[in-house]
Amino acid sequence: MNKSLYALVLSSLMIALGVVLPYLTASNPQLGSVFLLMHIPALFAGLILGPKYGFLVGVVTPLLRSLIAGMPPLFPQALVMSFEIAGYGFFAGLIKQLLPKKDLSVLIALVAAMILGRAVYGLAAWIFYPLAGLNFTLKIFLTAAFVTGLPGITIQLVLIPLLYFGLKRTQALDGLENV
Template sequence: MKNTKKLVLSALFLAIGLILPFITMQIPAVGKMLCPMHIPVLLCGFIVGWPYGLLVGFITPLLRSVLFGMPMLVPNAVCMAFELAAYGFVAGILSQKMRKDMKSLYIALVAAMLVGRVVWGLVSAIVYTLMGAGFTWKLFFMGGFVNAIPGILIQLILIPLLVNRLYAAGVTGAACEGER
């Protein structure tokens, strides 16, 4: 039963990751600032665990690119796949190892966001080099941090509140692993 719950929740987060960007689709620059695919992936990592968070994170941008043409498969969706996989992985690992309180949630969230952005930068450098284009520190800093400030703020506010409420409701951890 626990695997069924995890699969259903993961499918739900994948669906949210596919649908949420439609809110910002009309203005791509806004979508890049708000990072709508990041939220369900981070939630998946916290709620379902690292293997599912990693997989949902990797699949979401690639599947969205194939189904809807956005983000562009190369380089955007490919780079995002590794970034979001890192988000789901780190959020899941740290939430599993840490206490279920707000301080720990923030530590895990910030760590996941930083690791994900570093992974995005490394993969972007490789992909852009293979494409014959350059990827500079300025592009990394602007794309990973400055342009994403609104999305980062939304994630820092929304995700700990949601995850904390879900912890309190018993939706995470024990709910996915069976009763303790």
């Protein structure tokens, strides 16, 4: 199969996962900002498919989920999340591409993408939240980015490498990375 077509199909699967996974916390919408389930597919797409597809998954997922499920609200939350999650996918793929092909590069790319994606979130929220009449301060940013989401960050740091190395061991990722 054509690698680009395969990457597009996998990207579509990641977008679908990003739309569906938050339903696990739908009974309590506040849990979405704790477990960060929508972030996982974009980070994973960036690592296995590269920055272009990671970015694509990150941009589309929150907007599509907002249009389908009404959550998160399109403006400003889904818009801000679109920037943030696109940052995760893009930076995960870019940093992994730039590092030597070692197992540790996956973890370094993941952590760096999580930090840089949160910086993108802060910038986007700083721009769009006041336009929507919402208050956004450094304290709100730090709490939302690093305190509230700590369980989700932990899930990402455990689950994504497990999935990545499990698929790598089965050779399912051979010839696919950075399409």
